[in-house]
Amino acid sequence: MTTTTRIERHHYDVVVIGAGGAGLRAAIEARLAGKKTAIISKSLFGKAHTVMAEGGAAAAMGNVNSRDNWQVHFRDTMRGGKFLNNFRMAELHAKESPQRIWELETYGALFDRTKDGKISQRNFGGHEYPRLAHVGDRTGLELIRTLQQKIVSLQQEDKRDLGDYEARIKVFSETTITELLLDGDRVAGAFGYYRESGEFILFEAPAVVLATGGVGRSYKVTSNSWEYTGDGHALALRAGATLINMEFLQFHPTGMVWPPSVKGILVTESVRGDGGVLKNSDGKRFMFDYVPDVFRKQYAETEEEADRWYTDPDNNRRPPELLPRDEVARAINSEVKAGRGTPAGGVYLDIASRRSADEIRRRLPSMYHQFKELADVDITAEPMEVGPTCHYVMGGVEVDPDSGAAYGTVQGLFAAGEVSGGMHGSNRLGGNSLSDLLVFGKRAGGHAASYTDQLTSRPKVPVGAVETAVEAALAPLQRDTGENPYTLQQDLQAVMGDLVGIIRREGELVDALHRLTELRERVAKVSAAGGRRYNPGWHLALDLRNMLVVSECTAKAALERQESRGGHTREDFPTMDPSWRRVNLVCALDGDTVRLEHKPLPKMRAELIGLFDRTELAKYLTDEELADFDALTEEAN
Amino acid sequence: MGSKREFRIWRGDETGGDLQDYSVEVNEGEVVLDVIHRLQATEAPDLACRWNCKAGKCGSCSMEINGKPRLSCMTRMSTFEESETVTVTPLRTFPVIRDLVTDVSFNYEKARETPAFAPPADLAPGEYRMQQVDVERSQEFRKCIECFLCQNVCHVIRDHEENKPAFSGPRFFIRAAELDMHPLDAKTDRKQYAQQEQGLGFCNITKCCTEVCPEHIKITDNGIIPMKERVVDRRYDPLVWLGSKIFRRGETPQSTANSAGKGSVVHSGARQTGVHSHAGGSGDPAAEAQAQQGVNWHREVPHPTMPAVDDRGRLPLTELTFDRAAAPSPFGDDVTFPLPPEHLNFAHPSQDDKPAGEGDRH
Numbered sequence: 001m002t003t004t005t006r007i008e009r010h011h012y013d014v015v016v017i018g019a020g021g022a023g024l025r026a027a028i029e030a031r032l033a034g035k036k037t038a039i040i041s042k043s044l045f046g047k048a049h050t051v052m053a054e055g056g057a058a059a060a061m062g063n064v065n066s067r068d069n070w071q072v073h074f075r076d077t078m079r080g081g082k083f084l085n086n087f088r089m090a091e092l093h094a095k096e097s098p099q100r101i102w103e104l105e106t107y108g109a110l111f112d113r114t115k116d117g118k119i120s121q122r123n124f125g126g127h128e129y130p131r132l133a134h135v136g137d138r139t140g141l142e143l144i145r146t147l148q149q150k151i152v153s154l155q156q157e158d159k160r161d162l163g164d165y166e167a168r169i170k171v172f173s174e175t176t177i178t179e180l181l182l183d184g185d186r187v188a189g190a191f192g193y194y195r196e197s198g199e200f201i202l203f204e205a206p207a208v209v210l211a212t213g214g215v216g217r218s219y220k221v222t223s224n225s226w227e228y229t230g231d232g233h234a235l236a237l238r239a240g241a242t243l244i245n246m247e248f249l250q251f252h253p254t255g256m257v258w259p260p261s262v263k264g265i266l267v268t269e270s271v272r273g274d275g276g277v278l279k280n281s282d283g284k285r286f287m288f289d290y291v292p293d294v295f296r297k298q299y300a301e302t303e304e305e306a307d308r309w310y311t312d313p314d315n316n317r318r319p320p321e322l323l324p325r326d327e328v329a330r331a332i333n334s335e336v337k338a339g340r341g342t343p344a345g346g347v348y349l350d351i352a353s354r355r356s357a358d359e360i361r362r363r364l365p366s367m368y369h370q371f372k373e374l375a376d377v378d379i380t381a382e383p384m385e386v387g388p389t390c391h392y393v394m395g396g397v398e399v400d401p402d403s404g405a406a407y408g409t410v411q412g413l414f415a416a417g418e419v420s421g422g423m424h425g426s427n428r429l430g431g432n433s434l435s436d437l438l439v440f441g442k443r444a445g446g447h448a449a450s451y452t453d454q455l456t457s458r459p460k461v462p463v464g465a466v467e468t469a470v471e472a473a474l475a476p477l478q479r480d481t482g483e484n485p486y487t488l489q490q491d492l493q494a495v496m497g498d499l500v501g502i503i504r505r506e507g508e509l510v511d512a513l514h515r516l517t518e519l520r521e522r523v524a525k526v527s528a529a530g531g532r533r534y535n536p537g538w539h540l541a542l543d544l545r546n547m548l549v550v551s552e553c554t555a556k557a558a559l560e561r562q563e564s565r566g567g568h569t570r571e572d573f574p575t576m577d578p579s580w581r582r583v584n585l586v587c588a589l590d591g592d593t594v595r596l597e598h599k600p601l602p603k604m605r606a607e608l609i610g611l612f613d614r615t616e617l618a619k620y621l622t623d624e625e626l627a628d629f630d631a632l633t634e635e636a637n
Numbered sequence: 638m639g640s641k642r643e644f645r646i647w648r649g650d651e652t653g654g655d656l657q658d659y660s661v662e663v664n665e666g667e668v669v670l671d672v673i674h675r676l677q678a679t680e681a682p683d684l685a686c687r688w689n690c691k692a693g694k695c696g697s698c699s700m701e702i703n704g705k706p707r708l709s710c711m712t713r714m715s716t717f718e719e720s721e722t723v724t725v726t727p728l729r730t731f732p733v734i735r736d737l738v739t740d741v742s743f744n745y746e747k748a749r750e751t752p753a754f755a756p757p758a759d760l761a762p763g764e765y766r767m768q769q770v771d772v773e774r775s776q777e778f779r780k781c782i783e784c785f786l787c788q789n790v791c792h793v794i795r796d797h798e799e800n801k802p803a804f805s806g807p808r809f810f811i812r813a814a815e816l817d818m819h820p821l822d823a824k825t826d827r828k829q830y831a832q833q834e835q836g837l838g839f840c841n842i843t844k845c846c847t848e849v850c851p852e853h854i855k856i857t858d859n860g861i862i863p864m865k866e867r868v869v870d871r872r873y874d875p876l877v878w879l880g881s882k883i884f885r886r887g888e889t890p891q892s893t894a895n896s897a898g899k900g901s902v903v904h905s906g907a908r909q910t911g912v913h914s915h916a917g918g919s920g921d922p923a924a925e926a927q928a929q930q931g932v933n934w935h936r937e938v939p940h941p942t943m944p945a946v947d948d949r950g951r952l953p954l955t956e957l958t959f960d961r962a963a964a965p966s967p968f969g970d971d972v973t974f975p976l977p978p979e980h981l982n983f984a985h986p987s988q989d990d991k992p993a994g995e996g997d998r999h
């Protein structure tokens with residue numbers, strides 16, 4: 001049967017897998033560099049996950065508070081990530097995001113404005129100044145629609161100049177890539193199928209940009225959609241690239257908890273940025289009890305001070321509700337565990353008693369809408385019930401910070417956006433993702449384009465690899481004795497949610513790894529009923545093996561890292577350990593098994609570490625590193 | 638605690654298909670999409686349906702539920718009676734791919750034809766200054782999640798495949814309006830474009846699009862009507878009028894019929910002011926009779942024609958001349974949703990000439 005399979009072939013210079021913010025920005029850059037570019041997406045054009053982002057995009061434009069600048073943003077990012085971030089990425093991100101946001105305006109974006117007509121910026125957890133450019137609470141929609149429309153405008157140029165909309169940039173929507181194809185260690189192309197028809201498609205291209213987003217579908221309670229099966233992470237591993245920081249998953253503190261069917265759907269952090277507070281079932285505003293030492297100096301100690309901050313941020317410290325997400329998620333978890341939770345197992349998020357109904361409807365229109373329609377709750381009159389939900393993976397493809405080129409043995413592979421790792425360290429600040437997509441999307445697209453320029457010969461797709469890929473893709477349809485993919489997905493979600501969740505313990509992690517090994521055997525035998533045309537069961541069956549290998553990376557790394565930091569909390573090692581801060585855990589694939597390695601973090605450049613004061617650094621660095629720091633400052637004096 | 642509920646779901650592909658009965662467990666707080674997911678996880682693993690966000694933000698999960706175009710992730714099961722059979726069919730205006738998934742590429746083609754934002758030449762990135770009140774008008778339209786429900790209900794294309802080449806549909810009228818109202822867009826001919834290239838004149842302001850928009854965008858009042866009015870203003874200006882005498886595709890010379898001086902060509906609806914019509918105000922007795930019988934998918938909606946301008950050089954706004962705010966919905970004005978299930982069927986266009994199948998009765 002496989003020999004007669006029809007495969008559509010395409011030739012491109014740059015293939016971008018993923019049509020979210022990162023993918024679209026990369027594609028725009030590659031096309032502007034004159035490359036023939038393909039954009040591939042599992043869903044329809046304009047529906048990628050980025051569409052769901054609510055709060056905003058962080059960029060130190062200083063429109064609302066002129067004291068903001070890239071150095072402050074850099075500091076906040078490093079703090080948020082507990083100093084595990086790749087400092088170079090955090091630096092580039094802080095420096096370049098304002099330009100990337102302004103550029104969006106030239107593509108037609110319409111952000112909310114300040115009184116003097118500039119882009120308005122809002123407060124968000126972990127950001128010292130109001131920094132998030134936003135459009136109500138639908139910023140992601142604005143971002144993706146703007147990029148989508150920019151691509152259309154490039155296509156219109158090509159139509160005018162070359163007579164064909166798709167002469168230089170084409171979108172393959174509802175198309176899933178299942179395998180990257182290599183010529184030696186060079187990327188030669190990508191293989192996949194059209195979801196609509198089930199027909200196979202082969203892209204021959206010397207450069208591939210991965211922008212496939214995250215992995216959240218491996219958890220039951222998640223804000224992520226079906227697309228988030230870790231495809232890009234798995235494709236990269238199988239192509240010989242490496243993943244870092246996979247133990248760090250961000251559990252967003254406020255997901256909906258009721259009704260059960262919407263459990264996990266996000267309640268934007270803007271609710272807290274705009275005045276919402278967290279209360280337990282005793283009506284107590286409990287976050288004041290959970291300010292960790294490292295943040296003590298920046299957060300208010302009384303409700304009065306916290307409340308004054310909204311109007312006078314320069315003379316008051318910020319409310320503890322705006323601590324970084326990992327802290328808030330853990331606090332909620334503790335309150336619920338202590339029996340002070342709501343009936344549905346969350347805590348209350350109250351904005352109704354703090355802002356007027358009009359203001360709530362104007363500033364948080366889609367939250368108002370979401371609760372009204374999904375939970376029958378009027379957030380202008382009642383508090384919301386919220387609890388932690390799996391939201392974002394900090395870990396991802398290990399890349400060169402400047403170019404987005406993947407490390408490991410492979411060449412011609414680039415990654416940007418949520419699928420890449422390092423930028424956010426152990427915990428991402430809200431709003432830093434949307435700007436990350438733009439900054440590193442542009443970089444990856446541009447470097448992929450220049451990579452193809454310096455190639456002397458075009459890599460060739462080996463015939464054997466295509467045949468293997470076809471067989472692997474058809475296998476679930478040809479088996480009829482295996483298990484239903486949906487059952488397997490539920491079992492995987494149970495393992496990850498119960499054993500590799502917010503709070504982790506050694507015994508459970510070991511158990512999780514055993515269960516994942518069992519699941520691996522079952523997934524290898526999965527069977528999908530039905531035919532090749534738009535068959536979601538089949539699609540899930542193919543996604544499962546990606547989810548599985550990525551989950552293994554997370555579980556292994558979580559077991560290895562014996563400390564608690566950011567998105568990784570070990571009950572048996574509850575504190576941060578400075579010596580672990582110097583280590584990145586790197587995953588690679590050895591045949592079928594995940595191999596874990598320790599790799600030292602790159603050392604921060606002197607002028608960057610000089611942006612912090614010693615007392616703060618002392619909470620994160622080892623004595624040895626502090627001695628280095630002291631030597632540096634002495635030199636400077 | 639869950640209870641068993643009855644569902645009828647259209648299954649098939651471009652070669653045909655029919656409604657299939659399922660009885661499914663439904664729990665408190667669930668939406669229609671949850672039920673579809675449960676079916677996929679149990680008896681129908683290959684049931685095709687699109688979704689992404691499950692929170693009404695991406696516009697993927699559009700379908701027709703008891704005949705009404707809706708987002709399935711935002712349609713709560715509690716809005717139906719316990720005993721009610723819920724019928725789910727694909728969007729009717731677009732060709733079926735499989736089950737609840739339709740080929741919406743028409744919309745992406747129209748999107749590609751609409752000229753993009755033209756940045757002002759004299760402003761560098763970072764220099765854009767706009768007032769909140771000025772951006773708000775366009776922001777309303779930028780809330781659009783591209784669910785294409787408005788495109789699906791617009792009778793101009795719902796019942797007239799042949800109109801598709803000349804008509805972009807409400808989603809793209811508001812795209813044109815959004816750019817027209819953009820404080821810094823450098824192109825000045827958005828309105829003319831909407832009329833000359835997008836077929837704005839085909840729209841007779843039935844407001845069905847506004848009614849189904851899950852983002853509650855006032856498509857007609859805030860988008861289409863202002864575009865119509867000002868297109869006419871421009872065209873009435875003798876200079877602009879001269880310029881636009883070179884007619885483009887799909888346009889009939891009667892749009893300048895004011896020169897004939899009779900002023901007699903007005904929207905047909907206006908002729909029967911005060912008469913309650915169920916069939917688009919066409920006055921066609923056959924259509925009227927058909928419209929009385931609930932939703933009949935094979936109903937001939939009167940062919941929309943480009944209305945002519947009146948003696949003041951304005952496109953007739955049915956608002957002002959008609960017996961109520963707008964002409965009726967393509968479903969017939971007296972049809973209330975949800976419909977009784979026996980009145981429903983999704984008929985694939987190519988099935989039309991086949992003998993009526995199992996689920997075909999109404």
Ligand SMILES: Cc1cc2nc3c(=O)[nH]c(=O)nc-3n(C[C@H](O)[C@H](O)[C@H](O)COP(=O)(O)OP(=O)(O)OC[C@H]3O[C@@H](n4cnc5c(N)ncnc54)[C@H](O)[C@@H]3O)c2cc1C
Nearest residue numbers: 018019020022042049050053055177213417418431433434
């Ligand atoms: C509810 C929610 C709210 C958020 N709010 C914010 C916020 O306010 N601020 C902020 O900064 N961040 C926010 N985030 C995070 C941010 O939205 C995401 O991290 C970001 O959008 C990821 O973008 P991306 O470009 O990396 O990938 P995505 O936008 O997720 O796109 C991934 C793309 O890859 C495609 N793809 C995946 N696998 C394959 C494959 N195998 N073959 C082909 N294509 C494939 C998908 O179809 C999709 O097009 C939020 C996230 C969620 C879930």
Ligand code: SF4
Nearest residue numbers: 791840842843844846
């Ligand atoms: S008002 Fe009626 S005719 Fe006009 S675009 Fe909307 S649905 Fe179509």
Ligand code: SF4
Nearest residue numbers: 781782784785787850
């Ligand atoms: S205008 Fe409304 S109905 Fe039409 S596509 Fe946009 S969101 Fe959907």
Ligand code: FES
Nearest residue numbers: 690691696698710
């Ligand atoms: S799934 Fe996104 S709108 Fe319904």
